[in-house]
Amino acid sequence: MTALLLGPPCRYACALLLPALSLTVGAAPAGAQEARTVHLDLPAGPVSTALRAIALQAGASFGTDDPALLRRRARRLRFDGGIDKAIETALAGTGLVARRVAPGSWRVAAAPPRSRPRPFKPPPPQVAPNIVVTGSKMDVSLAHYPASVAVIDGSDIAHVTGEHGTLAIAELHPTLLSTRLGPGRNKLFLRGISDSSFSGASPSLVGQYLGDQRLAYASPDPDLRLYDIERVEVLEGPQGSLYGAGSLGGVLRIVPNAPDPRQVSGEAWAGASATAHGAGSMDAGLVANLPLGERAAVRVLGYHEKMGGYIDDVGRGKKDINGTQVTGGRITAHTAVGARWSLDLTAIGQNVRNADAQYEERTLGRLVRASAFAQPSHHFYRALAVSVAGPLAGGRLQSSWGLVDQRLSQVFDATQPDEEPIAYRQRDHISLLSSETRLTRSFGKRWDALIGFAALRSIAIQARSTGAPLQPVSLGTLDSRVREATVFGEARWHPDDRLTVSAGGRVSFIEMRGAATGVLAKPAPGTTPAPPLRRQRLSTPSLALAWTPVPRATLYLRYAGGYRPGGLTVSGAIERFTPDTARTAEIGFRMQAWESTGLQIEGALARTDWRNVQADTVDGLGLPHTANVGDGIVRTATFQFRLSPARGVTVAAGGFVADSKLVGWVPYLEQTVRSPLPNVARHGAVLSLGYEVRIASGSNFRANLRAHSLGRSILGFGPELAIEQGDYAYFSGNLSLDIGRTTLSLEAFNLFDTRGNIFALGTPFTLGTTMQGTPLRPRTVRLSLLRRSF
Incomplete structure (x- = not known):
């Protein structure tokens, strides 16, 4: 996915189960999800209830094309183990399967019938996996996020020519602009919210965070080098209700x-x-x-x-x-x-x-x-x-x-x-x-x-x-x-x-x-x-x-x-x-x-x-x-x-x-x-x-x-x-x-x-x-x- 891939991953996300099912825990690495122990002790009920429990515990994300599938009944569940086995156990006997579409993301669909073989068909074009906007602080799927946002993949940032810091994002996202006094001295602007060319005592116009860590308040862009990055979320502002001062232009x-x-x-x-x-x-x-x-x-x-x-x-x-x-x-x-x-x-x-x-x-x-x-x-x-x-x-x-x-x-x-x-x-x-x-x-x-x-x-x-x-x-x-x-x-x-x-x-x-x-x-x-x-x-x-x-x-x-x-x-x-x-x-x-x-x-x-x-x-x-x-x-x-x-x-x-x-x-x-x-x-x-x-x-x-x-x-x-x-x-x-x-x-x-x-x-x-x-x-x-x- 590139910086300009701003459309929804609609095949998987336009019918998400529930916001809780699209939960991606920011503190959990994608690779660490399989290592987590999932504990299930649930009465018989809708599949959506079981998947929500898995999502909350393992930081997983689920999507489906047909929300009606999620109303199918799952049997009583008592289970302790890894996430893959937990999903398999939750869907057992429901006629549903879950296919991994990205690290930490699965798509739920009806299991193909076994009575007769299907003719071969070329695989469909690859579409974007379910994208979760973690900067929303409620882990909202991109399809349901009600604002302008760009989710830039870390591999795209790594291939930007000539820049390795914050300006690499500006090379990919046109509404992010910056002064050019030099690394460690610049001031960032988003969505045309700009007050002056000088850095001083006022809080920044663009909030910068590494995960949940605020990187600056009333100071220039620290211009940290963006090596070994999973992704960058550019949330257009204002973002005052969630991020407070320093986010007039965005985050x-x-x-x-x-x-x-x-x-x-x-x-x-x-x-x-x-x-x-x-x-x-x-x-x-x-x-x-x-x-x-x-x-x-x-x-x-x-x-x-x-x-x-x-x-x-x-x-x-x-x-x-x-x-x-x-x-x-x-x-x-x-x-x-x-x-x-x-x-x-x-x-x-x-x-x-x-x-x-x-x-x-x-x-x-x-x-x-x-x-x-x-x-x-x-x-x-x-x-x-x-x-x-x-x-x-x-x-x-x-x-x-x-x-x-x-x-x-x-x-x-x-x-x-x-x-x-x-x-x-x-x-x-x-x-x-x-x-x-x-x-x-x-x-x-x-x-x-x-x-x-x-x-x-x-x-x-x-x-x-x-x-x-x-x-x-x-x-x-x-x-x-x-x-x-x-x-x-x-x-x-x-x-x-x-x-x-x-x-x-x-x-x-x-x-x-x-x-x-x-x-x-x-x-x-x-x-x-x-x-x-x-x-x-x-x-x-x-x-x-x-x-x-x-x-x-x-x-x-x-x-x-x-x-x-x-x-x-x-x-x-x-x-x-x-x-x-x-x-x-x-x-x-x-x-x-x-x-x-x-x-x-x-x-x-x-x-x-x-x-x-x-x-x-x-x-x-x-x-x-x-x-x-x-x-x-x-x-x-x-x-x-x-x-x-x-x-x-x-x-x-x-x-x-x-x-x-x-x-x-x-x-x-x-x-x-x-x-x-x-x-x-x-x-x-x-x-x-x-x-x-x-x-x-x-x-x-x-x-x-x-x-x-x-x-x-x-x-x-x-x-x-x-x-x-x-x-x-x-x-x-x-x-x-x-x-x-x-x-x-x-x-x-x-x-x-x-x-x-x-x-x-x-x-x-x-x-x-x-x-x-x-x-x-x-x-x-x-x-x-x-x-x-x-």
């Missing part, structure tokens, strides 16, 4: 491959790249899965990347200055606790070192700028997560805790024309402690419910200095602290097998504190600083409907909201800014039109009203500052399809059209300004053509060509920041050959060496005196070798 939920207690396995890879007009690159990594007995395992990932630069600095006489090194890894341990509970521990670490900024001065030529000194940046990321899951009170409890520590240092060139070199330095230390506990339960055949509690504590300390590059003078420090306690819930009603109605909401109690030292603490004459403590109560609703009028087709309506708390900022004194809220109305569909060709289609229309937009901007001196900049409206139309016109051939495409407007007051102009929202492209699209063929036993050949285009956008709000960016298109492709356990790949990014301005900011201090731009990485060719199960 990226990364699901890593889980430890497998059944076998020792692993893989190792190495690659080398050559970039036109730049230096070479290399990357290498290792994954190992190690069982620890029959019910526990540990999975280890390690990687290193050295990416060559391609920007020349004529001011210092240096070439290829913007090289980057990334080193990181992840360790996950899984163990069963008792018969039906599980415990998972995850540790994450990543270091990013950018030797210099990656912008050019467009008046000097392509890939060139003139600087008096280097502008490096370093990003250090550490995280620890603990998760437990198991049955409780007739439902399933999932509880997780996470600790994140980020350290980011940046240098910007603040030199003005005909003046001595001036550097601005900023160092941020951000710590985040978060937890969430939720209980999901089914009440009969028609109701499912979720109730949860979440809490977080964020501490951000920022030190600023400016002056001569080697002798900066401290401007002082900022200390921002946030504490939040939240109650949330959702209920789903299924009046029949074709209709699902859901409603939910969230209430958050937030306390914020701010303090400043040094020059930053001095208020302007005649001003009164705001109190350093602020308390708020914020809430947001959600209401949705999903209807399956005919098999393999789903229509949905959704109304959802999101918020970010109004915080404290410093600009000569502590100041307040108000919360911003977003409300989105969405109508969409997904369907599989013709099974014979595998045609799958999805589309959606959405309108978002965004009030009191809070933006991380810069003040008149170029220093970071947060303020409410006005009210916004965003209208988007999205469309995706996938088609298999011939055996082994896949065509997929996705695109969007966006229209945005921000109306706000600009103090220094003393007038109201109307403009598009920053970084919201007018349109964008991804088109891919894939081919796969088996050339011999154990040998496969794959080829893929992808085109990516993005329309124009502007850098920021206001006349001085209305700098155009975007408006480019480029092609990438890859070839790979599997020979047994070895894969040889040849990849090419930006095949035609397109010159495009993907982002118009390098340093905010000289925007008025230089024409800045961030160029597309020039044509890059990578050759890699991967070896599995060593």
Whole structure:
């Protein structure tokens, strides 16, 4: 399945038994399901009751074409054993069989008659297995999920050319956009919800999670490398009722491959790249899965990347200055606790070192700028997560805790024309402690419910200095602290097998504190600083409907909201800014039109009203500052399809059209300004053509060509920041050959060496005196070798 396979797996999912039957336990690895012991002690009753019990205990997912089959009677069941035998026992004597269609997923159908042989028929085309949107927190099947969502397979991410971090998702999903300051410094946007080009004290617009672990709150995209990933779910926003602050645009939920207690396995890879007009690159990594007995395992990932630069600095006489090194890894341990509970521990670490900024001065030529000194940046990321899951009170409890520590240092060139070199330095230390506990339960055949509690504590300390590059003078420090306690819930009603109605909401109690030292603490004459403590109560609703009028087709309506708390900022004194809220109305569909060709289609229309937009901007001196900049409206139309016109051939495409407007007051102009929202492209699209063929036993050949285009956008709000960016298109492709356990790949990014301005900011201090731009990485060719199960 590709990133653009957004249609439903309708053959299996458009008549799911019950939401409880489509339950996929996030803490359970697909391979570990068979290792779990299933306990059944049930009276005679419908088959659906027995399968629901298996699903809840083993994290399995069942689907069927004919819901009437599930009303057949099963005998009294008393059983203890593995999941395969449990399914066989539950269906014994019912005339039904269950066929595995994917790891952890089965399709229930009537057993073929034995009285007479059937004539041979070619196998039907392969269709997608039952897909469960675990980011819904109620494990809803894709066919019944009432919102725009993309489920991107980890193998598709692994084959993205030129990117291995978050931007690899943007290469596959057109509505995910990002600034391009460099790895560890970027800001993400989804569905046209964008406030500014600068990262500051405001909560992120896109929530990022590794499983249930929140990866960031009010900080840049950590840009973790997406190696050894099972899938990524991109949930379009707002997602406030389930995820709270930091999800106005949506949520990226990364699901890593889980430890497998059944076998020792692993893989190792190495690659080398050559970039036109730049230096070479290399990357290498290792994954190992190690069982620890029959019910526990540990999975280890390690990687290193050295990416060559391609920007020349004529001011210092240096070439290829913007090289980057990334080193990181992840360790996950899984163990069963008792018969039906599980415990998972995850540790994450990543270091990013950018030797210099990656912008050019467009008046000097392509890939060139003139600087008096280097502008490096370093990003250090550490995280620890603990998760437990198991049955409780007739439902399933999932509880997780996470600790994140980020350290980011940046240098910007603040030199003005005909003046001595001036550097601005900023160092941020951000710590985040978060937890969430939720209980999901089914009440009969028609109701499912979720109730949860979440809490977080964020501490951000920022030190600023400016002056001569080697002798900066401290401007002082900022200390921002946030504490939040939240109650949330959702209920789903299924009046029949074709209709699902859901409603939910969230209430958050937030306390914020701010303090400043040094020059930053001095208020302007005649001003009164705001109190350093602020308390708020914020809430947001959600209401949705999903209807399956005919098999393999789903229509949905959704109304959802999101918020970010109004915080404290410093600009000569502590100041307040108000919360911003977003409300989105969405109508969409997904369907599989013709099974014979595998045609799958999805589309959606959405309108978002965004009030009191809070933006991380810069003040008149170029220093970071947060303020409410006005009210916004965003209208988007999205469309995706996938088609298999011939055996082994896949065509997929996705695109969007966006229209945005921000109306706000600009103090220094003393007038109201109307403009598009920053970084919201007018349109964008991804088109891919894939081919796969088996050339011999154990040998496969794959080829893929992808085109990516993005329309124009502007850098920021206001006349001085209305700098155009975007408006480019480029092609990438890859070839790979599997020979047994070895894969040889040849990849090419930006095949035609397109010159495009993907982002118009390098340093905010000289925007008025230089024409800045961030160029597309020039044509890059990578050759890699991967070896599995060593």
